[in-house]
Every structure is written in structure tokens, then in C-alpha cells.
Amino acid sequence: MTYSRAGEAMIIIDHTEVPDAMRGRSVGQALVRRAVEDARAEGRSIIPLCPFAKAQIARHAEWQDVLKR
DSSP: OEEEEETTTEEEEEEOOOOGGGTTTTHHHHHHHHHHHHHHHHTOEEEEOSHHHHHHHHHOGGGGGGBOO
């Protein structure tokens, strides 16, 4: 996963990728979950520019509190 911090309050996730050998094992989902947990713990919001991260956050209602509004 690649991301950048935009100021003190935001994290921008721009890419998520896992090696072919690890696909289908929910590794990408675990990366997004960790980003959500870290953002929540640090009081930051996430802007998911990465289509995968955006889709994962959309699928998990309990993660949507960290979306930039």
C-alpha cells in the first residue's frame, strides 16, 4: 500500500497491491483494515483514491467513520 499524509488530519491511500502468491488470502483487505485502524487511533481521516481501498471501505460500514467528509 502506498499512501501520503496530507497535513495533520488526512491520509491519502493511492495504491494497494499484494504479490500474486498472496492473492485471495485477504491480505489486501488486512492492509486497508490496518490503515483504517491507524487513522482512527491517530484521529485522521482517509481519502481512498485507490479503487481497491475505496471498495473495501464501502463494503465495511464499520470502517466508514474515517472517510474524509
